[in-house]
Amino acid sequence: TRSTRPQRLLNAVRKHATRGDPQSVISAIDHFCRHSEWAMNIGDEKGSILDSVVSELNPEKVLELGTYCGYSTVRIARLLPPGARLITLEFNADYAAIARQVIALAGLEDRVQLVEGASEDWIPRMKEHFGIETFDFVFLDHWKDRYLPDTKLMEDCGLLRKGTVLLADNVICPGVPDYLQYVRNSLSYKSCYFKSHLEYTKAEDGLEKSVFLG
Ligand SMILES: O=c1[nH]cnc2c(O)cc(-c3ccc(F)cc3)cc12
Numbered sequence: 001t002r003s004t005r006p007q008r009l010l011n012a013v014r015k016h017a018t019r020g021d022p023q024s025v026i027s028a029i030d031h032f033c034r035h036s037e038w039a040m041n042i043g044d045e046k047g048s049i050l051d052s053v054v055s056e057l058n059p060e061k062v063l064e065l066g067t068y069c070g071y072s073t074v075r076i077a078r079l080l081p082p083g084a085r086l087i088t089l090e091f092n093a094d095y096a097a098i099a100r101q102v103i104a105l106a107g108l109e110d111r112v113q114l115v116e117g118a119s120e121d122w123i124p125r126m127k128e129h130f131g132i133e134t135f136d137f138v139f140l141d142h143w144k145d146r147y148l149p150d151t152k153l154m155e156d157c158g159l160l161r162k163g164t165v166l167l168a169d170n171v172i173c174p175g176v177p178d179y180l181q182y183v184r185n186s187l188s189y190k191s192c193y194f195k196s197h198l199e200y201t202k203a204e205d206g207l208e209k210s211v212f213l214g
């Protein structure tokens with residue numbers, strides 16, 4: 001049976017990356033996506049913006065919505081101190097299976113917990129199931145129609161605190177107009193836009209950073 005693109009991406013990581021070296025995993029994926037097959041990882045240009053936001057924040061508790069093949073999971077987790085925790089939610093079981101192996105190849109499984117399932121089912125269970133009080137940093141990169149409802153759900157579940165930073169991918173392409181309107185007009189957020197490009201292309205895209213004010 002034909003392989004899938006995530007499987008071919010994993011094969012490229014196995015072939016070109018060094019086990020336990022997150023940067024080599026990141027570089028292997030970026031090379032594969034630039035020279036072999038485009039895939040919807042945040043990529044190196046927006047990834048550098050993600051890195052700077054995470055490095056400045058030094059979060060202890062991180063939530064990622066949308067794992068895909070684990071590229072941004074590795075980008076974030078490699079910058080966290082060993083005691084910090086990253087919970088990443090992935091709806092698609094095939095993607096999750098690939099991501100687990102990518103995260104393991106990077107040697108970051110000790111600070112990453114990958115959970116398979118729907119974000120709306122797991123967000124209300126963060127406290128009782130994972131012992132999480134609030135998150136310091138949330139990266140939204142799953143499905144454009146879920147950004148706004150999941151953000152409201154995180155508010156309602158008390159998972160955001162004064163200063164929690166939300167960073168959203170793809171706010172231009174594919175675009176999340178309802179989410180942007182909300183975080184840019186709500187008195188509960190201080191929001192700013194980082195202009196960039198759609199991964200591995202010249203098309204415009206960007207990241208929206210929104211600080212929850214409580
Ligand atoms: O669905 C997506 N989830 C998360 N990230 C994405 C991402 O970074 C890019 C795209 C995407 C963008 C343009 C296109 F022509 C086809 C797909 C989708 C997602």
Ligand SMILES: [Mg+2]
Binds near residue numbers: 041141170
């Ligand atoms: Mg994305």
